[in-house]
Amino acid sequence: MTKVAMITGAAQGIGAEVSRHLAQDGFDIAVADLPGQESKAQDVISEIEKIGQKAIFVPVDVTDQAAVKKAVDEAADKLGGFDVMVNNAGVAKVDKFADIKPADLEFSYKINVFGVIYGIQAAAAKFEELNVPGRIINASSIAGMHAFPVWATYSSTKAAVISITQDAANEYAHSHINVNAYAPGVVGTTGMWDEIDKKMSEINGKPIGQNKKDYVGTIPLGRTVEPNDIANMVSFLAGPKADFITGQTYAVDGGGLL
Incomplete structure (x- = not known):
């Protein structure tokens, strides 16, 4: 019997790659994204x-x-x-601490934290209604495990996701619902690094591009993360080999936190 997975923020980037991976694993896919993303979603x-x-x-x-x-x-x-809910939708706001504004906090927390909570609630209720031992997989970040400069807002939202994942895993275990999270390092194929590099340059005076080069040099496996790396982790957490895993957050960062 075919299983069903829903991925938020799935019209592009990591969400799209996760959708493709889970389809290869035999899932039918609900590609969930903002109404204006329908054209991109159709490609996926x-x-x-x-x-x-x-x-x-x-x-x-x-x-x-x-x-x-x-x-x-x-x-x-x-x-x-x-059968599976992947709360992947998220935003990354890059700002020096002194420049953080209320609107930045509200925007980031509503998507990265409230959105994950709402996704867990809706998915768990549906799993219980259908009597399905479902899987919920949330997007955190290594920034939620160890805060980075100019990422205070983002880091704090992703730290919240780790705590939310642990709590939900405890509360829904009686319904045989597993709740886990993935924590990517910086993904090299997104524009996020350009913004981080610019802000870091303002702080430490290094030329544009140098901060990225320095960061990649600290990664033991020698490169930034690709969407495929993250999708492989989600595929594992959604599959039968992760039956006895819940409440965990897995770093996918090439050893960057070591």
Whole structure:
């Protein structure tokens, strides 16, 4: 029997790669993202269909609790079940500590923290309704394990995700729902590094590009993270080999925190 996974922020980047990996694992996929991302989502859906799995686009704003519940209901109704929820949607705000504004905090926390909580709530309720031993997989970051300069807002949201993951794992264990998280290092194929490099240059005076080069030099495995690395971890956590794992957050960073 085919299983169903919903991935938020799935129209591009890490979410799209996770969607492709889970489709290769035999899941039908609900590609969930903001309504304006439907065109990009259709490209991901086409790739999934070529793999031989079903896929639909589910519009959702993860900061809206009712909308997240509706999206989970839609995914389960249209795909005929619900087994895995990947709370991948997130944002990264880069600012010097003195420059953090209330609007920055509200924006980041609503997506990175509230969105994860709403996703856990909606998925767990659906798993319990269907009597399914579901999996919930949340997006944290190594910045949530060890805060980085100019990442105070982002780091604190991702630290919150680790705590939320542990609590939810405890509370939903009686329903045989596993809750885990992945914590990527800096992903080399996104534009995030350019913004970090610029802000770090303002702080320490190093030329643009040098901070990135210095950081990569500290990674034992010698490169930044690729979406494929993260998708491999999500695939493991969604699969049968992770049956007895819950409440854990796994760094995917090439040893960068060592």
